[in-house]
Amino acid sequence: MIPSRLFSARPQAMLEGVGFWMLAARVVPGPSCLLLLRASPRLLSVSCADCTKHQEPPRKQPLSEKKLKQHFVDHRRVLVRGGHGGNGVSCFHSEPRKEFGGPDGGDGGNGGHVVLRVDQQVKSLSSVLSRYQGFDGEDGGRKNCFGRNGAVLYIRVPVGTLVKEGNEVLADLSRPGDEFIAAVGGTGGKGNRFFLANDNRAPTTCTPGQPGQERVLFLELKTVAHAGLVGFPNAGKSSLLRAISNARPAVAAYPFTTLNPHVGIVHYEDHQQIAVADIPGIIRGAHQNRGLGLAFLRHIECPFLLFLVDLSVPEPWTQLDDLKYELEQYDEGLSKRPYTVVANKIDLPQARARLPQLQARLGQEAIALSAATGENLEELLLRLKELHDHHVATELEHGRQPLRW
Numbered sequence: 417m418i419p420s421r422l423f424s425a426r427p428q429a430m431l432e433g434v435g436f437w438m439l440a441a442r443v444v445p446g447p448s449c450l451l452l453l454r455a456s457p458r459l460l461s462v463s464c465a466d467c468t469k470h471q472e473p474p475r476k477q478p479l480s481e482k483k484l485k486q487h488f489v490d491h492r493r494v495l496v497r498g499g500h501g502g503n504g505v506s507c508f509h510s511e512p513r514k515e516f517g518g519p520d521g522g523d524g525g526n527g528g529h530v531v532l533r534v535d536q537q538v539k540s541l542s543s544v545l546s547r548y549q550g551f552d553g554e555d556g557g558r559k560n561c562f563g564r565n566g567a568v569l570y571i572r573v574p575v576g577t578l579v580k581e582g583n584e585v586l587a588d589l590s591r592p593g594d595e596f597i598a599a600v601g602g603t604g605g606k607g608n609r610f611f612l613a614n615d616n617r618a619p620t621t622c623t624p625g626q627p628g629q630e631r632v633l634f635l636e637l638k639t640v641a642h643a644g645l646v647g648f649p650n651a652g653k654s655s656l657l658r659a660i661s662n663a664r665p666a667v668a669a670y671p672f673t674t675l676n677p678h679v680g681i682v683h684y685e686d687h688q689q690i691a692v693a694d695i696p697g698i699i700r701g702a703h704q705n706r707g708l709g710l711a712f713l714r715h716i717e718c719p720f721l722l723f724l725v726d727l728s729v730p731e732p733w734t735q736l737d738d739l740k741y742e743l744e745q746y747d748e749g750l751s752k753r754p755y756t757v758v759a760n761k762i763d764l765p766q767a768r769a770r771l772p773q774l775q776a777r778l779g780q781e782a783i784a785l786s787a788a789t790g791e792n793l794e795e796l797l798l799r800l801k802e803l804h805d806h807h808v809a810t811e812l813e814h815g816r817q818p819l820r821w
């Protein structure tokens with residue numbers, strides 16, 4: 417509320433706003449300043465020294481979900497073209513008193529390759545452009561000088577980038593530092609020196625540089641994480657990820673709130689880190705492209721899974737069968753990965769009542785918890801650690817490197 421006596425100080429300034437607040441701040445210090453602080457902190461900092469001490473530093477505005485989606489890009493079509501080779505040159509050596517110096521045209525340099533390189537700092541394909549042209553090689557020169565080769569052009573991509581041409585998978589860049597030559601640079605042309613032969617002492621032939629390889633590649637980002645949260649829309653996957661990690665996926669009471677996978681890192685006291693991916697909701701018929709269809713199933717690139725069952729809906733045990741069926745239809749053996757069943761929303765009385773029936777129907781233990789209230793999250797965290805340790809042990813047993821985040 418603005419005290420009425422302030423208006424009488426300079427009523428005409430109300431329209432201007434700025435002038436009014438400056439005057440009022442000097443007239444009425446103390447609590448009124450708080451009101452004014454909210455109205456115009458910049459001006460108040462000039463007039464009220466006391467309040468400036470308590471002024472909060474400006475906070476960065478969080479990105480809206482719409483903007484986040486624009487930032488996360490999980491597939492890209494890229495036209496890549498290697499650099500053009502430099503041309504060979506045709507010329508002859510000339511020197512005073514040396515009439516026939518011979519051919520001395522140098523070769524052109526090779527065009528530069530375009531190379532995809534995995535960079536752990538890059539988290540999505542949003543920084544990848546739609547076309548890349550490699551660096552050209554330099555033309556050859558006189559005096560048998562060869563042209564400089566074109567430099568290699570590196571495209572930084574995130575871990576888990578799949579490179580496809582048509583339907584063929586060319587490369588799976590799943591480790592930091594992995595490289596793939598997307599387009600080979602063209603070879604440089606030959607200078608006339610190259611064609612010097614016994615039967616031809618003065619060749620004039622030289623060849624042009626070759627164009628670089630050109631192709632259209634499809635880059636696809638798999639979400640690489642230790643655990644994948646799989647569940648129906650609205651089961652509470654994003655809420656659970658928020659509860660156990662620092663990730664901030666959007667949560668709302670409508671299906672398909674999550675349209676892109678989010679990865680959250682669970683930190684343990686012994687500095688172990690486990691990456692958990694929140695995958696968009698799966699519905700019946702997803703393998704036939706229903707709902708978000710197949711688009712998200714490609715993201716399930718996790719050594720173990722967390723099946724999230726929503727206890728607030730009737731007959732929750734059917735969810736697990738449906739989820740497993742969809743995964744199996746998409747990729748045989750996907751549902752056979754180590755997993756654990758998590759039953760969410762036990763804070764609701766009707767959900768808690770369904771728990772014994774769910775356990776009986778599944779014939780296995782389900783971790784009952786509430787992502788909203790944080791109830792029983794510890795049990796899930798311990799189970800996650802167990803699954804992770806089991807994964808590490810199995811990978812080492814097979815002589816493979818376990819996934820590190």
Ligand SMILES: Nc1nc2c(ncn2[C@@H]2O[C@H](COP(=O)(O)OP(=O)(O)OP(=O)(O)O)[C@@H](O)[C@H]2O)c(=O)[nH]1
Pocket residue numbers: 647648649650651652653654655656666667668669670671672673674675696697698760761762763764785786787788789
């Ligand atoms: N009562 C209760 N509500 C919950 C709990 N967890 C999630 N919810 C609510 O369930 C709704 C859906 O939650 P989300 O986390 O967005 O669900 P989701 O599985 O990520 O949904 P999609 O992204 O659409 O697949 C929201 O309204 C949440 O507030 C819980 O433990 N208890």
Ligand SMILES: [Mg+2]
Pocket residue numbers: 653654655665666667673674694
């Ligand atoms: Mg979600």
